[in-house]
Amino acid sequence: MDPRFSPTTADLRREAARAAALLRTVPAPGARVPGLDWTVAETAAHLVAEVRHYSGFAAGTARAQDVLRTLDVAPGAAPGEVNAAANARALTEFTERDPDVLADALEAGVEEFASAAAGRSPEEPIPTTNGLTMTVPVMTAALLGEQLVHGLDIARAARAPWRIERRAAQLVVEGVLAMAAGYVDRRRTAGMRVSYELRFRGGPRHRFVVRDGTARVTPAGDPVDCVIIADPVAFLLVGYGRTGQWGQVLRGRLVAGGRRPWLGLRFAGLLTSV
Known part of the structure; x- marks a missing residue:
């Protein structure tokens, strides 16, 4: 990643706070998100589950191989297929759907990730479920992308404004390109x-x-x-x-x-x- 565009946990906190603030205003958490099979509440639950997922890997309390064994995917499945299976499993196991509770959990989850990330070297490769290894900056970029894109999804369902700043998008793009060869x-x-x-x-x-x-x-x-x-x-x-x-x-x-x-x-x- 270009060090000038390497995201920090401060960037992640800022965008997660925006997503959480949006969640606290949604009028219909059961509304379907345009273009997805999820409701607003399910999309919010996914955000929380994802940040907890990465926190476990960053903290060393979760092992990629252990998680992969619980998923119904064929050997050698593409990273996107593994991600889809992991997302489906997470929504089955994490049943909270109250947007206010999820908003609080999202911000708390980001703090947990930030604490775990602080204990890792920025260059240290960390195995993840989809078979790829990520550094903390790449994980941060991936989570930042979740806030930006799913924030947009929720805003569209709620007919609320949602702006994505150019620099924030570039931070995510840098992380995506770091993983692109695997996808x-x-x-x-x-x-x-x-x-x-x-x-x-x-x-x-x-x-x-x-x-x-x-x-x-x-x-x-x-x-x-x-x-x-x-x-x-x-x-x-x-x-x-x-x-x-x-x-x-x-x-x-x-x-x-x-x-x-x-x-x-x-x-x-x-x-x-x-």
Whole structure:
């Protein structure tokens, strides 16, 4: 991760506090979230379960292998499939659905994560359920993304305003890119050889290379097939499936160039769901 855009627990606290404040105002916790199979209350419960999940790994009180054995997933399942199974299990086991209680639990959970994270080196790899290892900054970025994106989900269901700041989105994008190689769609990218430069407005540049079902992310510099210039918020929302890419392209928030610019439209399909 670019150290200039490495999220801190202070960033996480700020966005979790916004999500908690929103939860305390929702008029209908049983309302369905647009685009998801969850209600507002279930989405909030997921936020709490997720922060507790990462706290356990950061504190060393949870082991990835132990959690994985409890999930109904095939050996070698993609990280996105494991995440989906873990999310479903967590919502079955964590039954609280009162938004006020969940708001308090979310903020308390973030404090637990911050305390656990403080005891880890920023470079220390920590195994997680989906088979990937994460450092504390990557975990923090992942949790920050949960607040931003699911905050938006809850706000849409409640017809409430929700703003995602560019810098906050960039912090999440840095974490996503640190994990991106593990989320490449092996089937779809089998036999593929393609390279991208990702340029974020107000942020860093990265080189994303796919080679026959594998991927790696490095600092930009070497020649690439396609250059994508992106607003971080647009990149985040398209990547998390909260908006379509064509609308962002037409608004100039996603622009493709280079010698094979048409490859820009294929980028989102290279990765499985996070």
